[in-house]
Amino acid sequence: MGMFLVDNEGELRSTDVNALFMNGKPQAIKSTLVMKSPEEWDRFMRFMEWYGEANGLGCTKAG
Template structure:
């Protein structure tokens, strides 16, 4: 089962908007995840955001580049950036996203 976590072991049910960029050479790329009103920001949540963990049957992909957005002092969204520095990292990420998309009804469209 493919899932996204901000705190190890705690799945985030909110499905993000994901934007991908890739170098023309194909050797590097970035994925920007934007979560609107994720449950990790709920007042009842006592879990700390320790990173973003993309977990599936192959293992996990981790990024520590996670930022919160606040409006009038209240948390509203979370943005995480995953940087991929090789073709292997890109391929691994795409395998995760295929699984995650299937399980969450996501589609892909080119900009």
């Protein structure tokens, strides 16, 4: 199983994905995406800004 974040720049992917089930029904999914450089962080933030705009979600930049 994997998590894929896809936009016009390509995709970000993680294979560290876990599902939580209660009484045999899915309740939550947790995935970890490890970023090893400032460039990977910037790429992730561009994805999150695009995703937020596309889905009516807001983002407030800190400081």
